[in-house]
Amino acid sequence: MEAADGRVILFLVIAIALFIAGRRYQTLVATRQAWRDAMRLVIARRQVAASATRSMLWMAVVSGFVLWLVANLNRLM
Template sequence: MESVDGRVILFIIVGGVLFLLGRRVQLMAMMWQSWKDAVKAVPARRKVAFGSVRHVLKLALVAALVLWAVVHVGRFM
């Protein structure tokens, strides 16, 4: 009888180990997919970031022109 009990315990242990291994593989696959999606999103985010920088530079140029105009209008009046 003991050999049968030992086999049952062994099957339970092997089943638990296979379950945990499967969960690890599933987690690894999900992380790999997330990493691939993040790498694909980099060019789009870079484009948006450079667009924002250009917009800020344009606003700074307009602000500088307005400041220059205010300073020079004060001199002429």
């Protein structure tokens, strides 16, 4: 092999190595983006769940008060 053939092989090896590194970097970026989006969804879902829980508790308090009021009014009449 001449020196030019060695340079071509070296160029091909460097090109393949850069391609593999680029694909791994692209996968890393895509994974990081998916993770970040998932974390945003978890926070949003947690806030929605907390809001729904508060609403259910308030409805339980109001329902309990109405039941207590009806029981007491029934006893008075």
